Amino acid sequence: MPPAPDVIAAEHDTSTPHLDSDLDSIYTTSTCDSETTSITDSVLEYVHENGRRYVSERWDKDKYLIPNDEPEQERMDIIHHMFLQLLRGKLTMAPLDAERGGRCLDLGTGTGIWAVEFADSYPKWSVLGTDLSPIQPTYLPPNCKFELEDFEQPWTLNIEKQFDFIHIRYLVGAVKDWKSFLQKCFAYVKPGGFIEISELDITRPTFQADGLPGTAIKTYTHHLGEAAAKAGARMDIVPTLAGLLGEVGFKEVKEKVFQVPIGTWPKDVGFKTLGQLGRVIASEGTEAMAIAFFTRVLGMEEGEARSLCKEASREYKDNKVHTVYHMNIMYAQKPGK
Ligand SMILES: C[S@@+](CC[C@H](N)C(=O)[O-])C[C@H]1O[C@@H](n2cnc3c(N)ncnc32)[C@H](O)[C@@H]1O
Numbered sequence: 052m053p054p055a056p057d058v059i060a061a062e063h064d065t066s067t068p069h070l071d072s073d074l075d076s077i078y079t080t081s082t083c084d085s086e087t088t089s090i091t092d093s094v095l096e097y098v099h100e101n102g103r104r105y106v107s108e109r110w111d112k113d114k115y116l117i118p119n120d121e122p123e124q125e126r127m128d129i130i131h132h133m134f135l136q137l138l139r140g141k142l143t144m145a146p147l148d149a150e151r152g153g154r155c156l157d158l159g160t161g162t163g164i165w166a167v168e169f170a171d172s173y174p175k176w177s178v179l180g181t182d183l184s185p186i187q188p189t190y191l192p193p194n195c196k197f198e199l200e201d202f203e204q205p206w207t208l209n210i211e212k213q214f215d216f217i218h219i220r221y222l223v224g225a226v227k228d229w230k231s232f233l234q235k236c237f238a239y240v241k242p243g244g245f246i247e248i249s250e251l252d253i254t255r256p257t258f259q260a261d262g263l264p265g266t267a268i269k270t271y272t273h274h275l276g277e278a279a280a281k282a283g284a285r286m287d288i289v290p291t292l293a294g295l296l297g298e299v300g301f302k303e304v305k306e307k308v309f310q311v312p313i314g315t316w317p318k319d320v321g322f323k324t325l326g327q328l329g330r331v332i333a334s335e336g337t338e339a340m341a342i343a344f345f346t347r348v349l350g351m352e353e354g355e356a357r358s359l360c361k362e363a364s365r366e367y368k369d370n371k372v373h374t375v376y377h378m379n380i381m382y383a384q385k386p387g388k
Contacts (some may be wrong), residue, residue, distance in 0.1 A: 099345075104120035105117075128333075133329065139288075143247055151175070155177070158219050160181060167188065181199070213240060218247050223289060230299065233295055240385045249290060256278030258373055268366050282344065312365050314330050345359065
């Protein structure tokens with residue numbers, strides 16, 4: 052599979068990515084409470100719709116249109132494996148000093164899988180993961196904790212205690228105003244500290260000339276892009292994020308664009324492994340990604356939305372359709388120190 056123009060081909064790693072920790076015995080139990088939001092209150096009153104479970108209306112019904120139920124949590128954990136495959140088993144591209152230690156913030160932490168593995172791999176660091184949904188584990192390494200927080204509201208985190216590293220992964224469609232979001236991040240990073248963003252625009256698939264184009268995928272992603280834009284959370288902004296990092300004050304912005312094939316059709320063994328993960332993530336995620344966008348934002352009937360998702364899912368599974376996505380991973384440093 053030749054690299055697309057302006058794209059750095061994914062580096063492959065066939066070694067086993069690190070997944071498990073042998074530190075289980077020192078894990079502690081977190082209640083996942085925040086200083087400001089208790090999990091006993093309305094955050095657990097989830098919204099149930101079209102057979103899926105969504106964030107509580109406590110935040111605002113349309114705050115986040117992707118489910119937080121078990122199937123979606125499993126999919127998020129598979130996405131984590133795809134990132135490990137892309138980064139050759141590493142958790143970050145930023146040049147962090149494991150020995151010196153520091154404070155890390157993982158915004159929109161999801162199931163917390165990255166935060167927990169970061170805490171295990173960087174024992175001299177502490178990590179705080181924040182999210183709208185209390186779906187993180189409670190059995191944690193001692194240097195890891197989770198809080199409930201809406202990153203689009205003024206942060207309740209103490210600005211006096213800035214972070215050495217802010218990690219942002221897979222929040223496309225969740226952030227409405229990237230510039231003000233990144234300005235907030237800039238304020239919360241210590242001089243000399245780093246930020247890293249990893250995002251893929253699902254609405255911009257490309258199709259290799261040696262396979263069939265995905266017609267249902269094109270329709271599905273077109274409607275998804277339209278709905279996200281209408282909901283105010285455009286997904287096609289991914290290629291602009293590196294520029295925005297510079298605009299808000301970060302320096303030394305480094306970006307790498309990785310190819311992510313969907314399916315096992317690539318000949319190359321690294322791409323084949325990646326494509327296997329990509330196929331599960333894409334084909335099992337069509338409803339999760341789109342059904343609320345299609346019904347709530349575009350006003351489609353549930354049946355129409357579901358059948359569009361099913362068709363796209365079928366094509367993602369079809370090894371004759373050679374779909375490739377692009378994952379942008381970038382990091383930058385705050386000037387000073
Ligand atoms: C696709 S998941 C990615 C999870 C994680 N970053 C990862 O890579 O595994 C996006 C997460 O962002 C959270 N999220 C969306 N909008 C948010 C907001 N306004 N404030 C905090 N978290 C938010 C969602 O609840 C969800 O868990």
